[in-house]
Amino acid sequence: LSERRRSTKKWFPRTMAAETPSFENSFWSVKDNDFTGFEVLTRRMKDGKHMYDEVADFISKRIKIEQNYAKELQNLVKSQKPCSDSGTTKVAWEMLKVEVSKMSTAHAEMANEMKENVLFNVNNFRDKQREQRKKTEDSVIKAQKSKSSAHAASEKAQGKYVKLSKDADKQSEELEKAAKMSQLKDVEKLRAKEKKAKTSAESAESAYKDANNHLDHCRRTWEREMVRCTKQYQMMEQERLAHQRNALWVCMNISSAIAVEVDNRLEMCRQALESIDVDKDIQSFIKGNSGTHGLGSTRPERVPYVSYKDDIGSAVAPSRESSMGGSIKTTTTPSGAPGLQFAEPKAAAPAPARTSTAAPVPAKAKESSTYRAAFKYEPQGPQEIPLEIGAVVKVIERTDSNWWKAMSNGRTGMVPQAYLRPA
DSSP states (O other), X not given: OHHHHHHHHTTSOHHHHHOOOOSTTTSOOSSTXXXXXXXXXXXXXXXXXXXXXXXHHHHHHHHHHHHHHHHHHXXXXXXXXXXXXXXXXXXXXXHHHHHHHHHHHHHHHHHHHHIIIIIHHHHHHHHHHHHHHHHHHHHHHHHHHHHHHHHHHHHHHHHHHHHHHHHHHHHHHHHHHHHHTTOHHHHHHHHHHHHHHHHHHHHHXXXXXXXXXXXXXXXXXXXXXXXXXXXXXHHHHHXXXXXXXHHHHHHHHHHHHHHHHHHHHHHHHHHHHHTOOHHHHHHHHHHHHTTTTTOOSOOOOOOOOOOTTXXXXXXXXXXXXXXXXXXXXXXEOTTSOEEEEEOOOOSSSOOOOTTSOXXXXXXXXXXXXXXXXXXXXXXXXXXXXXXXXXXXXXEEEOOSSSEEEEEETTEEEEEEGGGEEEO
């Protein structure tokens, strides 16, 4: 078994086990003047260039997306109108806008960091690799052209050498035949031709050797350039792959950092939203608006039905002048139906003021404090309240015979007594 193992090891050269596959020892062709290996490596380098260009384009577009997103977030915050809500909702909304503005700033800073720390280095590395790749490729192509030209010249010299050698051999055969036939004249001529043919063959052989030596020199030059090219290409590819990976890695780290920053901002928004007290905001709205508009918990009562026949005598609303001191007299219409006609107010006396010391209303008028408005009345001053036909009016104070202090539809103020009817 040990003998077999030792004999088995002899089948494999030591370099095969120790040598790691690389560009230098993996892209050679046994065929002369075959440059397939270089073409494969060149295609690999071009593919690598296209890949790196895609990475650079990806990072560039990623930066533009972050820049545009930051601008859109900032415009979103600026376009918001003042908050129409109040209380804790308003506070949370204002804080949310502040946090969104901070997120916009974070995304803008992320774009700048990617641009300065990643894209700038990517572009520089790409330019450097472009120069190295072109220099190496041009050198190998030049050596290949020299080798191809030398190979063609060598083949041409070889063909000439073979042809002239065959001609010399043919002349030697003819000379030998003539000597056997004792043809002296032909022998001398053939000997001269043979000598000339051999001289030409020797000259062609010498030219062929020179061409072959030149071809070998070009081959060695091309081989040196090819070795240098394979080493350079492998080093460049290793650098490209590592730089490409690192550039994307840094982008992901920056994106991860901005994600943490955005999550912190969002957590602040969540905390602000959690602080919203719905019931508190509702009560705040009620307190802030109910009393301001004279509103309350009292609802309007049912509008009474008023018969046309029963109320025909009061179908015409008294004028403001009559309610403020003018006299009213009853007349008869042409049809004989009774009606009301308002007389002119007293010429010299103005409408009685609500602060006058007019005689109090007889006790008979105080029997009821609930009335209904028989006519619509629009207030003429800030201390008066409007009346709608059929509205319930609660008399609070009978200040004088013309104006009473009353409350209707949640509002309190002065109303003309002439517009009221007992409920």
